[in-house]
């Protein structure tokens with residue numbers, strides 16, 4: 001930012017400044033490798049675990065198990081470490097995988113908070129962290145992941161409220177936050193998710209009224225809300241949703 005500011009005033013230095021601010025932002029394949037190694041270091045791995053053996057620098061990281069790189073660039077596009085019996089935390093360096101499109105860590109024993117840096121993964125389309133022990137608040141900046149299509153945090157210990165910035169997730173089709181500790185009311189902004197087909201926020205600690213804006217989601221096919229302390233508008237919402245042809249509804253009786 002400072003450099004950019006200077007650039008606006010330093011005409012003679014324009015090109016130099018441009019190069020300098022670019023260099024600060026640029027990540028490359030060696031950044032990807034160090035991000036993966038930072039993740040490896042934050043796991044409690046047994047020496048005989050497949051990752052301990054396979055993720056070694058004798059092999060290009062694009063050939064590491066669970067890692068898929070792009071065809072033209074040696075940058076990580078998919079990281080799939082699901083069902084691997086992993087325990088540990090997500091290091092902030094994972095946010096340096098700037099070409100990442102799909103991240104699957106489901107069914108492991110990850111714990112701790114999601115680092116803010118993950119919100120830098122602006123190309124992310126699929127994020128599945130379900131069946132882990134993650135805790136802490138769902139980051140308010142989640143709306144920055146504006147390419148997200150499928151998002152599952154199911155079966156964790158996420159707390160805090162549903163951030164209104166989710167309204168920014170304009171291509172989101174699946175939101176599954178079942179079985180967490182999410183509190184407060186459902187923000188009316190949820191009605192702006194116009195591509196949403198599946199909305200599961202059952203078995204949390206939600207309270208307040210179901211916002212009528214939910215019936216604005218014309219693409220909605222499944223809505224699951226039981227196991228909360230939601231109140232009011234049940235029948236009204238149900239009638240509206242029926243008119244919108246929502247096929248499956250749970251927790252609205």
Ligand SMILES: *[C@@H]1O[C@H](CO)[C@@H](O)[C@H](O)[C@H]1NC(C)=O
Pocket residue numbers: 026027028029030031
């Ligand atoms: C990759 O980026 C790092 C840190 O920004 C830099 O030190 C390194 O020289 C770069 N490598 C290549 C091959 O560009």
Ligand SMILES: *[C@@H]1O[C@H](CO)[C@@H](O)[C@H](O)[C@H]1NC(C)=O
Pocket residue numbers: 053054059063064065
């Ligand atoms: C690592 O896994 C990849 C993909 O499964 C495999 O091709 C490779 O042979 C493995 N390498 C080692 C050293 O285990």
Ligand SMILES: *[C@@H]1O[C@H](CO)[C@@H](O)[C@H](O)[C@H]1NC(C)=O
Pocket residue numbers: 080081082104
């Ligand atoms: C992730 O990897 C596992 C094991 O290799 C595989 O069974 C699963 O289909 C993959 N998931 C996705 C979404 O690619």
Ligand SMILES: *[C@@H]1O[C@H](CO)[C@@H](O)[C@H](O)[C@H]1NC(C)=O
Pocket residue numbers: 083084085086107
């Ligand atoms: C979860 O991962 C474990 C390996 O850690 C595997 O044995 C189990 O089948 C997986 N569960 C599901 C539902 O895929």
Ligand SMILES: *[C@@H]1O[C@H](CO)[C@@H](O)[C@H](O)[C@H]1NC(C)=O
Pocket residue numbers: 027031034092093094095096117
């Ligand atoms: C990677 O990310 C961390 C934390 O977000 C940052 O401090 C570091 O400078 C980044 N490394 C590179 C090589 O870009």
Ligand SMILES: *[C@@H]1O[C@H](CO)[C@@H](O)[C@H](O)[C@H]1NC(C)=O
Pocket residue numbers: 132133134155156157
């Ligand atoms: C959530 O936290 C409780 C209490 O610490 C614990 O018993 C439970 O196993 C945790 N759930 C998950 C999915 O990690």
Ligand SMILES: *[C@@H]1O[C@H](CO)[C@@H](O)[C@H](O)[C@H]1NC(C)=O
Pocket residue numbers: 141142143144145146165168
């Ligand atoms: C919404 O997404 C855009 C990118 O599409 C991003 O620039 C902006 O910061 C996001 N806003 C919020 C509130 O997350």
Ligand SMILES: *[C@@H]1O[C@H](CO)[C@@H](O)[C@H](O)[C@H]1NC(C)=O
Pocket residue numbers: 106107127128129130131150151152174176
């Ligand atoms: C996330 O992973 C679980 C398995 O742990 C699977 O049942 C679910 O369909 C996945 N959800 C998404 C949105 O990919």
Ligand SMILES: *[C@@H]1O[C@H](CO)[C@@H](O)[C@H](O)[C@H]1NC(C)=O
Pocket residue numbers: 191212213214215216
């Ligand atoms: C969304 O829903 C609210 C409440 O039902 C309604 O007042 C509003 O007009 C709707 N907006 C659109 C764009 O349909």
